[in-house]
Amino acid sequence: MIKFLSLRDILDILIIAFLIYRILLLLMDTRAMQLVKGLLLLALVSVFARTLRFEALSWILGKFLGVLFIAIPIVFQPELRRMLEEIGKGSLWRRAISREKAQSLADEVLRALLYLQSQKIGALIVLQRSTGLKDVWQSAVKLDAEISQEVLVSIFWPGNPLHDGAVILDRERVIAASCFLPLSDNPDISRWLGTRHRAALGITEVSDAISLVVSEERGEVSFAIRGHLSRGLKENQLRQLLLHYFLSESEPTSLWERIREAFASFRSGGVKDDEMDR
Structure with missing residues (x-):
């Protein structure tokens, strides 16, 4: 049964897309942006491995990603702190300055x-x-x-x-x-x-x-x-x-x-x- 998207669902999707877009702008040209690209590549490989039922590769990637998500806040603490500072100053919502x-x-x-x-x-x-x-x-x-x-x-x-x-x-x-x-x-x-x-x-x-x-x-x-x-x-x-x-x-x-x-x-x-x- 096909469920049609309501206006609320569309608005929800647009808000999430906007937030992701603004966060990516804040990460642009930083080391954290390279990390995001690496995570996306690993995610694609993981999907590929699960689709083809590569059990060993899927298990290794799952464990690796779990450890990586714990290490990210530690290794990229300066970049994450700066991003949060920019969000606090309003840079997430607008690029213009006073x-x-x-x-x-x-x-x-x-x-x-x-x-x-x-x-x-x-x-x-x-x-x-x-x-x-x-x-x-x-x-x-x-x-x-x-x-x-x-x-x-x-x-x-x-x-x-x-x-x-x-x-x-x-x-x-x-x-x-x-x-x-x-x-x-x-x-x-x-x-x-x-x-x-x-x-x-x-x-x-x-x-x-x-x-x-x-x-x-x-x-x-x-x-x-x-x-x-x-x-x-x-x-x-x-x-x-x-x-x-x-x-x-x-x-x-x-x-x-x-x-x-x-x-x-x-x-x-x-x-x-x-x-x-x-």
Whole structure:
């Protein structure tokens, strides 16, 4: 006899699916995510063994999974604790952060950029968005640090082993430093453009990331998105850009439109990449 699903059953299924989806998002790019993949593989093998009545294999897998579920809370205690902290802060239900927190993060990055600019210290900061950059930072130096002026300035300080390459930020964390980015091969780029600026453009050509570059030669901050570069950003422009980024909810189109609107009033202050000179 076929039992039709009621509205309550459908709602129950949707809630469970949503919870699983949000938990998987919290586990993404962590060691715990690799554990989940391993458990799923073992579960498939176990189902396969029971279907074909492989008694010995089924018994071994059953005992192994039983021990594994006891060991998981011990081995992956840091990851589980962080996931529970994120749930407690509301990250299970939404990815957006409060305006106060976004303002604080924007100010930290802005102060770092202005200081690096004043000292003419070269820097390249990549703001990760919906396109994951794990292929870039997995071979770099992983930090997983809080975003602060001190952290960013110390990374790019001359003589620091991490000052070469880019720093990648993801909302509220500094993911990694000393990241090597793909260089832009756009033939229309000015020949005076250095490797740091070409890398800033290159990563925005293959992803929806945003790049901020501090030139050690000219002492100016440039901004790259979707393969386009603007030079000579002012403090107000940087503040608006960073605030838009930290307030956005991974909506590339809407963020792009908001940035374009914000920069429309500063059009005379920025310089396009095809207008660059030494």
